[in-house]
Amino acid sequence: MAVTDGELRGTNRWTRARIGAGVALNVALAVAAAFGLTVLAGRPSARVRVDLTADQRNRLDPATESVLSQLPEKVQVDVFFRPEAQPLTAAFAEAQSRMYDVLLLAADTRPDKLKLVQHDLSGASTGDSVVEQRMAELGVDRVNVFVVSAGDRRVVVPIFGEVAEFDIGFMGQDPAQRRLPSMISFRGEEALLEALLQVSLTDAPAVYFSYGQGEPDLYGDESVDLGKLHSELVADGFRVARWTPAEDGPIPDDAAVLAVMSPKQPFDANESEWVRAFLERGGGLVLAANPFAGGDADVVGALARDYGVVVGPGVVCSPYRSATGGLVEGDAQVAGLTILPDAMNRDHAITAPLRRAGRPVRQNFSRPLELSRAPDRGLLADLFGTLPGQSWVEAPAPGEDANWAYDEDSERLGAYLLAATSVFPPQRDGAFVPEAVQRERPECRLFVAGSHFVFSNGNFATNRDFARNVFNWATSREFRARISPRSIEDRRFPLGADDSLHRLHLVSSYLLPLLATAAGCYVAWRRRRNPLRSQ
Amino acid sequence: MILRRELAGLFLSPLAWILLCVGLFVVGWNFTTQIEGARGDVFVGMQFAAGGPLYWGVMIFLPPLITMRMISEEARTGMLEFLQTAPVTDTAVVVGKFLAAWGFMALFWSCLLVYGLAIDLLGVDPDWGVVLGGYLGAVSVSALFCGVGLLCSAMTSTPLLAAFFGIIANIVAIRLPQLAALPKAKWLTWSSGQLDLVSGMQRSWLIGVFDSQVAVLFGVWTALFLFLCVRAVEARRWR
Numbered sequence: 001m002a003v004t005d006g007e008l009r010g011t012n013r014w015t016r017a018r019i020g021a022g023v024a025l026n027v028a029l030a031v032a033a034a035f036g037l038t039v040l041a042g043r044p045s046a047r048v049r050v051d052l053t054a055d056q057r058n059r060l061d062p063a064t065e066s067v068l069s070q071l072p073e074k075v076q077v078d079v080f081f082r083p084e085a086q087p088l089t090a091a092f093a094e095a096q097s098r099m100y101d102v103l104l105l106a107a108d109t110r111p112d113k114l115k116l117v118q119h120d121l122s123g124a125s126t127g128d129s130v131v132e133q134r135m136a137e138l139g140v141d142r143v144n145v146f147v148v149s150a151g152d153r154r155v156v157v158p159i160f161g162e163v164a165e166f167d168i169g170f171m172g173q174d175p176a177q178r179r180l181p182s183m184i185s186f187r188g189e190e191a192l193l194e195a196l197l198q199v200s201l202t203d204a205p206a207v208y209f210s211y212g213q214g215e216p217d218l219y220g221d222e223s224v225d226l227g228k229l230h231s232e233l234v235a236d237g238f239r240v241a242r243w244t245p246a247e248d249g250p251i252p253d254d255a256a257v258l259a260v261m262s263p264k265q266p267f268d269a270n271e272s273e274w275v276r277a278f279l280e281r282g283g284g285l286v287l288a289a290n291p292f293a294g295g296d297a298d299v300v301g302a303l304a305r306d307y308g309v310v311v312g313p314g315v316v317c318s319p320y321r322s323a324t325g326g327l328v329e330g331d332a333q334v335a336g337l338t339i340l341p342d343a344m345n346r347d348h349a350i351t352a353p354l355r356r357a358g359r360p361v362r363q364n365f366s367r368p369l370e371l372s373r374a375p376d377r378g379l380l381a382d383l384f385g386t387l388p389g390q391s392w393v394e395a396p397a398p399g400e401d402a403n404w405a406y407d408e409d410s411e412r413l414g415a416y417l418l419a420a421t422s423v424f425p426p427q428r429d430g431a432f433v434p435e436a437v438q439r440e441r442p443e444c445r446l447f448v449a450g451s452h453f454v455f456s457n458g459n460f461a462t463n464r465d466f467a468r469n470v471f472n473w474a475t476s477r478e479f480r481a482r483i484s485p486r487s488i489e490d491r492r493f494p495l496g497a498d499d500s501l502h503r504l505h506l507v508s509s510y511l512l513p514l515l516a517t518a519a520g521c522y523v524a525w526r527r528r529r530n531p532l533r534s535q
Numbered sequence: 536m537i538l539r540r541e542l543a544g545l546f547l548s549p550l551a552w553i554l555l556c557v558g559l560f561v562v563g564w565n566f567t568t569q570i571e572g573a574r575g576d577v578f579v580g581m582q583f584a585a586g587g588p589l590y591w592g593v594m595i596f597l598p599p600l601i602t603m604r605m606i607s608e609e610a611r612t613g614m615l616e617f618l619q620t621a622p623v624t625d626t627a628v629v630v631g632k633f634l635a636a637w638g639f640m641a642l643f644w645s646c647l648l649v650y651g652l653a654i655d656l657l658g659v660d661p662d663w664g665v666v667l668g669g670y671l672g673a674v675s676v677s678a679l680f681c682g683v684g685l686l687c688s689a690m691t692s693t694p695l696l697a698a699f700f701g702i703i704a705n706i707v708a709i710r711l712p713q714l715a716a717l718p719k720a721k722w723l724t725w726s727s728g729q730l731d732l733v734s735g736m737q738r739s740w741l742i743g744v745f746d747s748q749v750a751v752l753f754g755v756w757t758a759l760f761l762f763l764c765v766r767a768v769e770a771r772r773w774r
Contacts, residue, residue, distance in 0.1 A: 023766060037755045038730065038748075038752050041747060041748045046747070048745075050744065051664070052743045053742075054663070055662075057743075491659055492575035492659070493657075503657060504653055504657055507563075508562075508563030508566050509560060509564045510560075512559045520551075520555070523547060
């Protein structure tokens, strides 16, 4: 509001107050307008972002952009990063920083679809901090992860293994062999994309666990029960229920996966037929053998054999290390096996992430498996087993007790398969893709484990990711995303190789300031010589 | 006419040359130190030269020191009264002074382009998108802080006081999100988040991205401070 001369002439107190109020209103309106414009400019529809860099390093892959734009609801990404201990401190910090840049870019590209929250973990040691509360809400029990969540669905993505792989280096005596710890691969955008795909699924596949044949309790909290598996599957977006063949009849139509865990009694002919029909028309079947069942009671053995996986008799054993470091056998602890990442299939969707992350799998009382002939146009895969020459199969004769010790006369040291899969096209009419399964064509998927202990509460802390991978694989929810490789040019000065950095230092730190000083001196000199002209 | 007069006034005063020399030394030294610290990585070096703590330090001090005398000194010596009676509007006076100060800052930050050229000549491709982004970002922040400095200069007749107010205002502008988070009011945190200059720079110009939101943020608030400055100059007529 312009103040006219007329208004200023002969002003009194009220006129001044009126003018002051007018100006104050003017200012307030201007500030409000500026703020409003700023907020409007941040709206996704009004916003334009142009990457000026030569290698387009500030753009997400079109696949990620597409998934972000199609998210049905806004997702939140909670970041729980903390410095890693030596020797990986620097390499890990690089992975964290690159991952955070990807997350920031995603949040900046679609702020209407993705909210990024970085948590400060410096105060998260008292047990009651806001950060720890949030971690508890999300069910996160470790740091250096980010959690992608939408509604009740959430995916925990660890830096180690899922986002980046590291080489811990080698600091031996020989200088020629020394290697600094480093990051050897980074797949941050793929990890984010996979997590976004996973949380954006709105349909929950149904998993039925057979019940009534002496299976372990699906809701129990004993170490042999499956309560933790049940909770994890629910948190991972599955609907979990029991299938009692004697009461329910055929497998429900909405089933995506049927799990048969260590049954003690056999299915009758009808029930076996229902299971086979379900698998052969495109369902997912997860079988875990009962280590103590044989003959007619060996339901799992009979089912698996038809699809190329033979479940052998006995229990795979391996000597364990005592507190003093010696190898011990002679008690049931030899039936507890730890499968190291090196003994896992590096290409299978179930084991590849575990191998990358260096995560072992625990198994107990497992029966040995063997691959035989694959079903018509099918494919068999061994997932993991014991290493050659370190284990044997304890198979006592009927009526005898196991002695849990290697007997070279009757037992053979070797490598034994503990888990396998079989995939094949539907073999029956009426092939179907189960509801809520992310697969275009019908495909039968069978997973077989030597015992259910690989899913049991007692081993669940170690095997959580393995268990999730198995059920996600059975429903084709592997979420392996592929991002086109980027060729970001490394723009570096060759340190120490030549003196180019020194020359840059001379130009930027000395030459430019000296030029400015010289120009200032010249102006001062001209001004002194001819003060009137230079005014 | 006012722009020419102001530019001549700036470059004829020793203060401008001293600030230019010291500022160039600080920015240049920071630039090469950062490149060295980043094991020769030009991208990181450029990000810190146009966005690190020293950069913001230069930004806090330089514009208020350039603009402190532009209105307050003239008001004290009576030149402003003379200008206001001349056939030019208050807006023209303020915009002329602003363009002079902004031009000086644009010249100062052109050192980033010189660094890019030097890197190129020394055989490493500097990624001109990042260099240009760094320069445009520096020019945007300079525009805003020159506007703030001019407003402070218009509100007092003592140049040093104007510089002091300008420096404080710049610090507040940069630390706004942290200051607004203190009362723990959600709406305040949200509002200040919309005006977060540092993160705006970090997610746009500094990484070589043109972001219309950030461009509007700097443009609109610079215009606002110039508008307030015109009102403050106009208010001097009442006294």
